[in-house]
Every structure is written in structure tokens, then in C-alpha cells.
Amino acid sequence: MKTDVEELTPTRVKLTVEVPFDELKPNLDKAYKEISQQVRIKGFRPGKVPAPLIDKYVGRGAVLQEAVNDALPELYGRAVEESEIFVLGQPDVEVTELDDGNQFAFTAEVDIRPKFEVPGYDGLEVTVDDAEVGDEQVEETIGNLRERFASLTAASRPIEEGDFATIDLVARIGGEEIEDASTSGYSYEVGSKSAIEGLDDALTGLSAEEDATFTSTLVGGEHAGEEAEITVTVQSVKVKNLPELDDDFAQMASEFDTIDELREDVRTRLGRQVKLQQISDARDKALEALLEKIDIPLPDTVVEEEVKRREQQLEQQLQMAGLSKADYLKEEEKSEEDFDTEVAVAARQAVKGGFVLDQLAVQEELGVENEELSEYVVTQAMQMGVQPQQLAEYLTENNQLPAIVSEVLRNKALNLLVEHVTVKDESGNAIDVEAVRRELNGETGETVEAVEDDAEAETAESTETAETSETPETSETAETAETAETETEAAEVDKPAEATAEAAEETPKKDA
Known part of the structure; x- marks a missing residue:
């Protein structure tokens, strides 16, 4: 098999593949066998019809088409592997030659990840917010909890x-x-x-x-x-x-005996949240700082797919909230044009971030161990409320494992980047991100990754007040909660660059 690669643009190539006809023999044999099972010719049992009769009654062209369709995925995959290119999405395949008994040839145009090197990232410096929890934040959280028990x-x-x-x-x-x-x-x-x-x-x-x-x-x-x-x-x-802020309230709203103990617990929870936020911000800003040093072309089709994905995601979220896009834009005080521009810019940044993390993983020779995949699946299963085995089977059956490997690998690349970046808070204090991660992991025995979504679940809860009965003289109490919950903005930790480009290699199928 001979493969030539023509660069159409920095992000798209055309593969021209020539295959000796002999290489199609296994596919032709398979095609004859399958067609033999389907046709009905007097005097022959299904599966026993000779090839000459199939050529006569079905046609040699139909056999060739079946064989080519069967052969194309493997031949395309071999061509990609031999060319050492990183393809994105499905190729446009065209059969250019099918000389029965002599040669078979086809072309495949496909988007590729641009070729580039990630420059040195030692010395990059980013600044995150101070990890401070003030009395005002504590009292606001206590106040929100108090509202729930009104x-x-x-x-x-x-x-x-x-x-x-x-x-x-x-x-x-x-x-x-x-x-x-x-x-x-x-x-x-x-x-x-x-x-x-x-x-x-x-x-x-x-x-x-x-x-x-x-x-x-x-x-x-x-x-x-x-x-x-x-x-x-x-x-x-x-x-x-509203209930009085006293020990009785603390006992009603939490597992603590005194209001001072409740306040201290809230302060601890808030402190954990701001540290989680620091780590998340450090990751985001480290990647942003690296992206500023790199200028690479991006495939239009990949960016367009990312834009569509984001728009669909927003549409689903608005449907769940019972809002229209017009309502959303009105609340955000944005025009349709401004919104589209923001989505397009964010999509390009996300695709670029995915490419850079992929290349960083290649340069640093990072890999993914089975244990890391298992940990990822377990964590995701916990967040989704399903059994890990059930999720693993779903991912396998739907060919999602390559995407999971890519996500874990990008995560590792981003963690490596943060380790080499100088992180300081607004007060000028240096932050050892890895040390903060270990500290947070040690507090509960959970990993930061596992805690992330638990933290999100505790945030931004609207104050809930129970509906009263129709008896005018009675006083009703809002729904009780077993423990005090913080209402802070949760950090997103160890998530790969948002909406990175998916680079799953799709196998083509084209009629001859």
C-alpha cells in the first residue's frame, strides 16, 4: 500500500492511497460469502452459491462495492498510522480507481491537529484571589441558613x-x-x-x-x-x-450544640471552598498564560462543532430552567450578536487549549494507567449516582474510552503545567498548589477531584421556605436540614480545559 500526504492547509490534509488489488482478496472472499447467504438460487443452499453465479445473477460490481466498503476502514486507519498525523473527525472519502484485478485507490480529506511545539513554561506567573474568609461571609452564610428555617x-x-x-x-x-x-x-x-x-x-x-x-x-x-x-x-x-441566632437554632439546623461551633464549622467549610477556588483559578490562568505564548491555526469545522455543542448545552439548560434564549439574553443584558461573538471566542480558546494540552502530553511523554482510568470512572459514577461497573460498560459499548483517555491525559498535562508555574495570591504570597491539594485531600480522606462536585452541590442553594397550611393562627416552620450547608461558590478542580476538541479517529465508509 502506498500513501501520499498533501497539505491542503495547516489543519487539513489529503491522503492519496493506492492499494494492490491482491490486498482486497480477504474482503472479496468475505463479500462473496455474505452475498451467498442472502441470495436464493435454485439448486444451491444459502451460503453455498458459487462465486461465478453470484457474478452472473448479482453482479461483480455489487461484490466489489461490498468488498471496498469492508476494506476502507482498515486501509484508512493504516494510512493515517503510516503518515503519523493526528486526525480530527470523519474524513471525506472518494474512491478514485477500482481496476478489477489490478489496483484500488482512494483519497481521504480530513482535518488534522496542527503541528507545533509547546514552548518552555517555567517562569510563568499567575495571580489568584486571597484565600480569606471574612466575618461578613460567615454571617451571610449563617443568614442564608437562617432563612431556610424561617x-x-x-x-x-x-x-x-x-x-x-x-x-x-x-x-x-x-x-x-x-x-x-x-x-x-x-x-x-x-x-x-x-x-x-x-x-x-x-x-x-x-x-x-x-x-x-x-x-x-x-x-x-x-x-x-x-x-x-x-x-x-x-x-x-x-x-x-426568622429564628433567633442562638444555641437552639444551632441544634435545630446542624449537628452542633452551640452557635459558636456552627459559625466555626461554616468558617472551615468556606475556607475549604476558597482554597478549592484558588486551585481552580490557578489551573485556568496557567493554561491561559501558556496559550498567550502560542499561535496556532485551528480547523474551522472543529471550532464550528464546539460552537454548536455550547449552544446546545445552553439550550438544554434554559429548557430545564423554563427560560427562552431571549429571556436569558435580557437577564444578561446581551445582544444576540454579542452572545454569538462570546461563544465563538470561547469555543476557539477551548479548542486551542485542547490541542496545546495534547501536545504537552506528547512532549512530556505522559501516559494513562489503568488505575487512573478506573479512578476517573469511579469518580464520575459517584457524581452521576450510578454504579461504576454500569458506567464502565456504557463507556465501552459506546466507544467512549478513547475520549476518556484523552480527558485524563489532558488533566495530567494541566497538572504538570501548574506545577511549573509560579502562583501567587493578590497579597503577593506564593502558593504551592500541590501542597494545598494534599492539605485538602488530607482533611477528609477524599481526593480533591471527588470533593469537587460535592462542593458544587452545596452551593448557590436558594432559600427554601415551606408553604403554610390554611389555618391563619398557626405558625409553620420551613423544611429542616440535617446539617448546616455552606452557600458559597464552589471551585472546579482538576477539570480539563473546558470543551476541548475531540479527536476521535472516525473510520470511513464509502460506496464504490
């Missing part, structure tokens, strides 16, 4: 901001009620601005059994974006009462 008491006065009202909403357009924009028995915190625009103003000053009508734009359903006349009727008004 009680609601029925009130006979008009509604004020911060009250909870049980309301009925009826939306009408042209006098006709819009069912998917109407509801009853809805518990709403007045002043939260979390529902229809204008609802807070309409409710303020109303008492139980009173109503008000206002005009607003619907944000969801079939009539999203249309203006509707909305009538809100108040069923009841409830006042939120």
Missing part, C-alpha cells in the same frame, strides 16, 4: 415587601383566559421579582380576598412575548419570622 405566620394587615402571599392569577388576552398563564394557590414572596413583571407592585397594599388587575408581557407558554391583562387575587398574607 416560619410563616398569617397576618391580617395589607401586604408589604418581604411577605408571602398565596394568590390566584388569571391572564386574559382579548378577554379570553389563557390557561397556561393562569394558576391558583401559588405561594409568592412579594418583592422577589421572580414572577411576572408588575406583580410586586400590584400586590403591595392588598389584603386577603382583595384583587388587582394589571397589564404585563407573558414570559412563557404559547403566548410568550404577548401582552396580557392579569388579575391577581390574594387568598392569604403571611409574615416571615
Whole structure:
């Protein structure tokens, strides 16, 4: 087999492959055998039809096509291996010659990872935030926990901001009620601005059994974006009462006996979070600093795929949140053009980061051990809430192991990079990232990687207040939590560069 490589661009090549016809013999034999099982010719059992009869009744062309389709994946793979190129995605294959009995030839155009060397990275310096936990952060976290244990008491006065009202909403357009924009028995915190625009103003000053009508734009359903006349009727008004910050609260909200012990635990948890954030920021900024030193071309198709992936991911997240893209852009105060530009820039940076980490792994001769793959699968399974064996089987059956190996390898390359970068906090103190990792691992016996998603689960929790019963004199308590949970922003640790380019080698299949 002879293979020539033509560089079309720095990120795309054309392979021209010539194959002696004799090399197709195993594939031809296989094709005759399979076709023999399918055809029905009088006097011959399935699988026993001679080749000449298949040529006569089915056609030699059909046999050749079957043989070529069977041979192409292996021949393409051999050509790629011999050419020592790193292909990206599926190739465009064209059979250029099929001389029966003499020669077979084809071409394959495919994107490749650009060839480059990662420059020296010793001496790079990055700055991260100080790992400080102030009293204000502690009290804010305690306050959020306190909100979760608030009680609601029925009130006979008009509604004020911060009250909870049980309301009925009826939306009408042209006098006709819009069912998917109407509801009853809805518990709403007045002043939260979390529902229809204008609802807070309409409710303020109303008492139980009173109503008000206002005009607003619907944000969801079939009539999203249309203006509707909305009538809100108040069923009841409830006042939120916060528990005292004392030892009784600590015992109710956590496993601690005193409020001082609870505060100290919150401070410890917050301290762990800011250190996790430091490590995450160090990794991100170390890669950013290295990328600034490297200028490489990027395959347009790979970048476009990354842009699509990000857009699909956002769409899924918005669907889960019950928001439209227009709502999201309005909240973020971004235009469609600005959003598209940001996504495109982030996609290019992510693809570039993946290429650089891949090349760094090659230059440093990094590898992936079976134990590292097993650890990765176990960690992912824990985060997904499935059995490790179940996840391993899924990854194997769906040919996802090459992508997992790539992800683990990039992680190792990024860790190596951080080890050679000088990391300082804003106060000028040097940070030994590896020492911080060991410290965090030693605190609980867990690895930083495993703790990462547990930390995320504890963050950004909205304050939850239980709905009260309809008895106006009673006081209800919000849902209890077994332990105090911190509400800080979690760090993302040991994640490879976000949305890096996937370079799985796809085998082609092309009709002759």
C-alpha cells in the first residue's frame, strides 16, 4: 500500500492511497460469502452459491462495492498510522480507481491537529484571589441558613415587601383566559421579582380576598412575548419570622450544640471552598498564560462543532430552567450578536487549549494507567449516582474510552503545567498548589477531584421556605436540614480545559 500526504492547509490534509488489488482478496472472499447467504438460487443452499453465479445473477460490481466498503476502514486507519498525523473527525472519502484485478485507490480529506511545539513554561506567573474568609461571609452564610428555617405566620394587615402571599392569577388576552398563564394557590414572596413583571407592585397594599388587575408581557407558554391583562387575587398574607441566632437554632439546623461551633464549622467549610477556588483559578490562568505564548491555526469545522455543542448545552439548560434564549439574553443584558461573538471566542480558546494540552502530553511523554482510568470512572459514577461497573460498560459499548483517555491525559498535562508555574495570591504570597491539594485531600480522606462536585452541590442553594397550611393562627416552620450547608461558590478542580476538541479517529465508509 502506498500513501501520499498533501497539505491542503495547516489543519487539513489529503491522503492519496493506492492499494494492490491482491490486498482486497480477504474482503472479496468475505463479500462473496455474505452475498451467498442472502441470495436464493435454485439448486444451491444459502451460503453455498458459487462465486461465478453470484457474478452472473448479482453482479461483480455489487461484490466489489461490498468488498471496498469492508476494506476502507482498515486501509484508512493504516494510512493515517503510516503518515503519523493526528486526525480530527470523519474524513471525506472518494474512491478514485477500482481496476478489477489490478489496483484500488482512494483519497481521504480530513482535518488534522496542527503541528507545533509547546514552548518552555517555567517562569510563568499567575495571580489568584486571597484565600480569606471574612466575618461578613460567615454571617451571610449563617443568614442564608437562617432563612431556610424561617416560619410563616398569617397576618391580617395589607401586604408589604418581604411577605408571602398565596394568590390566584388569571391572564386574559382579548378577554379570553389563557390557561397556561393562569394558576391558583401559588405561594409568592412579594418583592422577589421572580414572577411576572408588575406583580410586586400590584400586590403591595392588598389584603386577603382583595384583587388587582394589571397589564404585563407573558414570559412563557404559547403566548410568550404577548401582552396580557392579569388579575391577581390574594387568598392569604403571611409574615416571615426568622429564628433567633442562638444555641437552639444551632441544634435545630446542624449537628452542633452551640452557635459558636456552627459559625466555626461554616468558617472551615468556606475556607475549604476558597482554597478549592484558588486551585481552580490557578489551573485556568496557567493554561491561559501558556496559550498567550502560542499561535496556532485551528480547523474551522472543529471550532464550528464546539460552537454548536455550547449552544446546545445552553439550550438544554434554559429548557430545564423554563427560560427562552431571549429571556436569558435580557437577564444578561446581551445582544444576540454579542452572545454569538462570546461563544465563538470561547469555543476557539477551548479548542486551542485542547490541542496545546495534547501536545504537552506528547512532549512530556505522559501516559494513562489503568488505575487512573478506573479512578476517573469511579469518580464520575459517584457524581452521576450510578454504579461504576454500569458506567464502565456504557463507556465501552459506546466507544467512549478513547475520549476518556484523552480527558485524563489532558488533566495530567494541566497538572504538570501548574506545577511549573509560579502562583501567587493578590497579597503577593506564593502558593504551592500541590501542597494545598494534599492539605485538602488530607482533611477528609477524599481526593480533591471527588470533593469537587460535592462542593458544587452545596452551593448557590436558594432559600427554601415551606408553604403554610390554611389555618391563619398557626405558625409553620420551613423544611429542616440535617446539617448546616455552606452557600458559597464552589471551585472546579482538576477539570480539563473546558470543551476541548475531540479527536476521535472516525473510520470511513464509502460506496464504490
